[in-house]
Amino acid sequence: MSFPEQNSAENLEIKESALVTAGWSAEARKDAFERTMKSGLPTARDEYWKYTNPKSLTSKIVEKAPLSKDKEGGMFTGANPIKIVFVDGKFAPEKSDDLDVSGLSVERLSIINKLNLHWAKDLYGRYEKLSQVSVPRPLAAYNTAYADEGVVINVSERIERPINIIYEHADEYSDVILRHIIKIDDNAELTLLENGPAAARLNQVMEVKLSDGAKFNHIRVLGRDHERRTATHIFGELGKEAKFKSFTLTVNGVLTRNECFLNINGDDAAAHISGACIGDGDFHHDDTVFITHDAVGSESRQVFKKVLRNGATGVFQGKILVKPNAQKTDGYQISQSLLLDEDSQFLAKPELEIYADDVACSHGSTSGAIDEEALFYLTSRGISKQIAIDMLTMAFLAEAVEEIENIKLKQVILDLLTNWLDRHSS
Amino acid sequence: MLKINNLHVSLDDEDKQILKGVDLNVDAGKVHAIMGPNGSGKSTLSYVLSGKDGYNVTNGTVELNGYDILELEPEERASLGLFLAFQYPIEIPGVGNMTFLRTAINAQRKSRGEDEISATDFLRLVREKAATLKIDTDMLKRPVNVGFSGGEKKRNEILQMAMLEPKVCILDETDSGLDVDAMKLVANGVNALRDEGRGFLVITHYQRLLDHIKPDIVHIMADGKIVKTGGPELAIEVENNGYSDLLDEAS
Numbered sequence: 001m002s003f004p005e006q007n008s009a010e011n012l013e014i015k016e017s018a019l020v021t022a023g024w025s026a027e028a029r030k031d032a033f034e035r036t037m038k039s040g041l042p043t044a045r046d047e048y049w050k051y052t053n054p055k056s057l058t059s060k061i062v063e064k065a066p067l068s069k070d071k072e073g074g075m076f077t078g079a080n081p082i083k084i085v086f087v088d089g090k091f092a093p094e095k096s097d098d099l100d101v102s103g104l105s106v107e108r109l110s111i112i113n114k115l116n117l118h119w120a121k122d123l124y125g126r127y128e129k130l131s132q133v134s135v136p137r138p139l140a141a142y143n144t145a146y147a148d149e150g151v152v153i154n155v156s157e158r159i160e161r162p163i164n165i166i167y168e169h170a171d172e173y174s175d176v177i178l179r180h181i182i183k184i185d186d187n188a189e190l191t192l193l194e195n196g197p198a199a200a201r202l203n204q205v206m207e208v209k210l211s212d213g214a215k216f217n218h219i220r221v222l223g224r225d226h227e228r229r230t231a232t233h234i235f236g237e238l239g240k241e242a243k244f245k246s247f248t249l250t251v252n253g254v255l256t257r258n259e260c261f262l263n264i265n266g267d268d269a270a271a272h273i274s275g276a277c278i279g280d281g282d283f284h285h286d287d288t289v290f291i292t293h294d295a296v297g298s299e300s301r302q303v304f305k306k307v308l309r310n311g312a313t314g315v316f317q318g319k320i321l322v323k324p325n326a327q328k329t330d331g332y333q334i335s336q337s338l339l340l341d342e343d344s345q346f347l348a349k350p351e352l353e354i355y356a357d358d359v360a361c362s363h364g365s366t367s368g369a370i371d372e373e374a375l376f377y378l379t380s381r382g383i384s385k386q387i388a389i390d391m392l393t394m395a396f397l398a399e400a401v402e403e404i405e406n407i408k409l410k411q412v413i414l415d416l417l418t419n420w421l422d423r424h425s426s
Numbered sequence: 427m428l429k430i431n432n433l434h435v436s437l438d439d440e441d442k443q444i445l446k447g448v449d450l451n452v453d454a455g456k457v458h459a460i461m462g463p464n465g466s467g468k469s470t471l472s473y474v475l476s477g478k479d480g481y482n483v484t485n486g487t488v489e490l491n492g493y494d495i496l497e498l499e500p501e502e503r504a505s506l507g508l509f510l511a512f513q514y515p516i517e518i519p520g521v522g523n524m525t526f527l528r529t530a531i532n533a534q535r536k537s538r539g540e541d542e543i544s545a546t547d548f549l550r551l552v553r554e555k556a557a558t559l560k561i562d563t564d565m566l567k568r569p570v571n572v573g574f575s576g577g578e579k580k581r582n583e584i585l586q587m588a589m590l591e592p593k594v595c596i597l598d599e600t601d602s603g604l605d606v607d608a609m610k611l612v613a614n615g616v617n618a619l620r621d622e623g624r625g626f627l628v629i630t631h632y633q634r635l636l637d638h639i640k641p642d643i644v645h646i647m648a649d650g651k652i653v654k655t656g657g658p659e660l661a662i663e664v665e666n667n668g669y670s671d672l673l674d675e676a677s
């Protein structure tokens with residue numbers, strides 16, 4: 001099998017002439033452009049992409065992603081969020097809420113980009129660049145170079161109302177780049193909810209800086225419009241006693257690659273990354289996580305659960321790196337798959353790299369089928385096989401969903417899962 | 427009500443015959459006890475009756491209220507009124523006891539064309555039945571059998587039986603591992619369900635349970651067959667003399 005060369009005519013062009021040359025971000029963009037040129041776009045030959053073929057993420061031609069009949073709605077309305085809506089990556093002011101909330105500044109990249117000076121300059125591309133040291137992440141560098149829209153948020157207090165970014169998809173061939181910058185100041189707190197198919201192809205990067213004592217709760221739902229292709233990166237830095245929590249639910253999607261790269265630089269900080277997914281048929285979902293502990297007494301958790309059926313593929317690449325100074329690190333990583341048939345597969349590469357001596361780190365990765373004994377027990381009580389399998393499926397996913405602290409938001413996720421299973425009896 | 431005729435069963439995996447021609451009729455209103463040495467096939471019989479995978483019926487028939495059940499799925503048999511109290515109840519992390527019970531009741535009702543039980547009726551019923559079995563509400567909130575002691579698991583089986591109101595109840599060594607008080611609770615639970623329309627098949631090693639659940643008929647099973655059938659006195663004979671005399675006499 002041969003794949004197109006990274007600079008072949010079949011791939012996205014990386015053109016210097018397309019760069020924005022004015023404003024505070026110009027330098028970072030030029031820099032990122034050079035990084036992208038140097039590493040080239042990812043190919044299936046790259047070690048980091050050995051389980052996920054990036055071809056459709058880098059090809060010049062975007063494959064069609066038909067729209068689902070039901071529209072992406074406000075699944076989080078119960079949480080009374082501040083809504084920000086993008087349609088195929090374009091901001092939709094008429095669908096979005098008033099963003100004038102005290103303690104919170106929300107701006108759009110397309111608008112502030114024209115300025116000569118902005119606080120975002122310190123963050124834009126910073127963590128993305130840092131992440132390239134361990135392994136090239138060209139899609140993220142490409143995003144830094146060319147992103148022209150996204151939200152730029154500064155949180156200076158504890159914000160009660162969540163922000164909900166809703167990504168609608170209206171054009172079957174849309175190819176979208178989005179870039180979000182989030183800065184949470186000392187002891188401030190933000191809950192960010194994201195949902196929606198966004199585009200036929202989406203390249204999204206979010207850079208998050210948590211200052212000392214800051215809290216970030218992130219819940220994301222990727223669903224609908226099955227043919228869509230998505231590559232996301234979350235980059236973050238945690239200050240002292242900061243808390244980072246991110247949960248992603250994925251149902252549907254022919255190709256999803258979610259990368260998360262976090263640096264824990266503050267003592268006693270905690271980062272929890274989790275995800276639940278159900279893949280059915282032509283579905284490929286990849287979670288790639290890299291957490292660096294670079295401070296004393298910090299904690300990280302990675303909890304990923306994947307249900308795979310009818311030939312679906314799940315991928316997990318997860319790494320915990322503990323630097324020599326990061327004593328008393330508590331690191332936990334679990335990735336599990338429930339394979340509902342023999343055509344489905346789970347590919348996992350869990351890694352620990354530890355340079356400090358006083359640490360407690362554990363990781364585990366398992367792949368298994370439905371527990372036949374449990375299935376018999378349930379059916380022997382009159383529960384149909386399908387419902388029994390669904391109950392065991394939900395039970396399997398529970399550990400990941402339990403990572404969501406807020407009970408109402410957890411219920412939203414549980415309902416989405418239950419409804420999905422009801423609609424997709426195999 | 428339950429008619430087992432010349433039942434021969436081997437394992438799917440190995441070529442091993444386990445049941446070698448079991449004949450047994452359980453009539454409505456009657457309690458049958460099955461006793462027999464370890465490995466004689468009692469649990470196998472209970473699994474084959476309730477439809478567990480992995481067994482191969484090579485000969486014979488089983489009818490439940492006129493239905494040939496051997497081709498039916500476990501859930502279909504349950505909806506026809508068959509219930510097995512497991513010798514080793516399974517723990518199911520992540521599935522709540524209450525959700526499990528309610529889903530089971532409603533599934534059975536639905537398959538019989540009946541309305542679902544309302545949430546309040548369900549709660550009232552489960553609280554009432556749990557109280558008589560001394561199962562506290564905390565246990566009900568936990569995942570199915572997770573963190574339950576051996577005795578709690580067995581009582582939970584009887585709770586399920588009481589909630590589902592089956593027609594034929596098979597109890598596989600429900601008494602083993604129970605202290606005297608727990609055994610009385612279980613026996614009371616069973617006795618409360620005894621009525622004209624319901625048959626029981628009680629598998630046990632000990633006369634002890636049968637002191638509390640008085641059987642109408644006692645069968646001795648050995649090497650995959652019923653080798654002797656009699657009245658309650660047969661259980662007492664086993665208690666006093668063990669199986670060997672009986673088995674010698676039967677062979």
Ligand SMILES: Nc1ncnc2c1ncn2[C@@H]1O[C@H](COP(=O)(O)OP(=O)(O)O)[C@@H](O)[C@H]1O
Binds near residue numbers: 463470
């Ligand atoms: N799944 C199985 N695999 C192998 N052997 C089995 C299996 N189930 C039952 N057996 C064998 O069948 C015989 C009867 O077992 P069982 O029905 O459990 O007896 P009892 O309940 O009377 O003690 C035993 O010899 C047991 O080892």
Ligand SMILES: [Mg+2]
Binds near residue numbers: 470
């Ligand atoms: Mg047994």
